[in-house]
Every structure is written in C-alpha cells, then in structure tokens.
Amino acid sequence: MAMWEVELLSQTVVTTPRNPVPWQLDRARELAHLFGVPFMQRGDSSLYQLLERFTCVVAVADPARIHMRGSDHPLFFHPSMAAQRLDRIHRRGEPDRLLRVADVRSGDVIVDGTLGLASDAVVFADAVGMTGQVIGIERSALVARLMRAVQRFGCKEYSDAADLLRRIEVLECDHLAWLQEQPDDSVDVLYFDPMFRQPAEDSPSIAPLRQAASPQPLRAGVIAEARRVARRAVVVKERPQSGVFEQFGLTPDRPRSPFAYGVWRKYI
Structure with a gap:
C-alpha cells in the first residue's frame, strides 16, 4: 500500500446518523471492520465538525457514503x-x-x-x-x-x-x-x-x-x-x-x- 493510502486510511473513521437505530449501529461496526478503520459514535457532532478532525468519514447509508475534507459531494456507489x-x-x-x-x-x-x-x-x-x-x-x-x-x-x-x-x-x-x-x-x-x-x-x-x-x-x-x-x-x-x-x-x-x-x- 502506498504511503498516501496509509495516511488516508489513518485519517478515516466510520460513523452513523446522529440518532441511529440498531441496524445502523451494527452496520457501522461492520463497515469499520471492512474498511479497517475505527468506528466513532456520532453524538452531536456534525459531519463538518468530524471532517475538521478526520480527512474521511464513512457514513452509514444505503449505499455507504464517504465524505472527504475539501469535497462538496460524497463518494458512493452509483451506476452513472x-x-x-x-x-x-x-x-x-x-x-x-x-x-x-x-x-x-x-x-x-x-x-x-x-x-x-x-x-x-x-x-x-x-x-x-x-x-x-x-x-x-x-x-x-x-x-x-x-x-x-x-x-x-x-x-x-x-x-x-x-x-x-x-x-x-x-x-x-x-x-x-x-x-x-x-x-x-x-x-x-x-x-x-x-x-x-x-x-x-x-x-x-x-x-x-x-x-x-x-x-x-x-x-x-x-x-x-x-x-x-x-x-x-x-x-x-x-x-x-x-x-x-x-x-x-x-x-x-x-x-x-x-x-x-x-x-x-x-x-x-
């Protein structure tokens, strides 16, 4: 893995919506394991506040969305x-x-x-x-x-x-x-x-x-x-x-x- 990838993953976390239901908590933990990054409870933090601390935030959704510092749009799967x-x-x-x-x-x-x-x-x-x-x-x-x-x-x-x-x-x-x-x-x-x-x-x-x-x-x-x-x-x-x-x-x-x-x- 290249150094830029290691640094990017080291600054990535998985989180949920602010008021998650049980399946979203389970999904967040599974995503954290799949991505090999920590799971962080969302609490009252906004995505903007999380992106002040981390370069990437993987948010539970259907499909999962990756929010990146400096980007106005999340990264997610779509057929285009x-x-x-x-x-x-x-x-x-x-x-x-x-x-x-x-x-x-x-x-x-x-x-x-x-x-x-x-x-x-x-x-x-x-x-x-x-x-x-x-x-x-x-x-x-x-x-x-x-x-x-x-x-x-x-x-x-x-x-x-x-x-x-x-x-x-x-x-x-x-x-x-x-x-x-x-x-x-x-x-x-x-x-x-x-x-x-x-x-x-x-x-x-x-x-x-x-x-x-x-x-x-x-x-x-x-x-x-x-x-x-x-x-x-x-x-x-x-x-x-x-x-x-x-x-x-x-x-x-x-x-x-x-x-x-x-x-x-x-x-x-």
Missing part, C-alpha cells in the same frame, strides 16, 4: 452512465460502443484494471454472463473497500447494478504487480480507464472519486504486460489529443471525439 447503457442494450437492442470496440463475448474473462466505481465493469459483467468472469483491480484501498461494502450489503436504489457488481471479483492491488503474476494469454480483454490528467469540469459524482483514487498515470510497463496476458485485446480510454495512444501504439476508435477507446489487438 452504465444504467443508460444497459437500458439501451436490453430495451432498445442498441450496441454498446465499448463492448463493440473490445469485442466482448459471452463467457469471456475481462479485467478492468482501473475499477473505480465499476461503471464499465458492471456492463462487462452483464455482457459476459454467468459463464464469464470480470476482475476489477483498484489500487485505492478506500475505493476498493467501498465496492466490497456494496457487494456485501447491497444497494436498494441501484439494485440491478449492485447485483452485477456482486459478480465482479474486486482486487485491492496495483494492476502492474497483478499482471506480472499472470500467465501468457490468460485473459480475453484487458481494459484501462485512467482518469484524465487534465479533466474537463468534473461532475459532482466524479470529483470525489478523483480525490480518493490513485494519482499514478498509466505506465508503459502496464501496457507491455497487458499485451502479454491478453488473448485478444487491450483497450484504453483516453482523450485522443493526450498523446497516450501514440505512446502505447493504440488505435483510437474515434480520433476526433472528446474521448476515444484506443485498441491493440493480438491477432488481426
């Missing part, structure tokens, strides 16, 4: 654009751009090397079906444990997405270290969505994720290992003008769009 994408796939019969570019098939083994809030991974999980496998790698302990909390406790508001999340194997580790341990040609598709280093205006849902996520950019060694491990393709989401596609020898699907999927295929 995945809900609309799944609706277009199932109700309208429309093809999904990422699934088409990555050539995802039923029964595939897919690795999302930058899991985040699992917006892409839940679409992968739906596409590969019960015979496939999706592995989500997240370096940020805070984000990975938040996803595990949803897997364990569910989420009534986004129940369909939470059910798909339960199919994903969430790994809390560095994706390069994981790749180096894998055999050749052992995964169908490897996907990376590194957060844009110079983002356009962040949405309220993405801004807190940026604060909690690993600041490390995508490394050349990661792509080299991904090419070795992939059976079919490596896909990276980036801005076409960023230079990343040229750096890693990836072909963008839409070179003039605000973002593109850069693809390398093992066999053409």
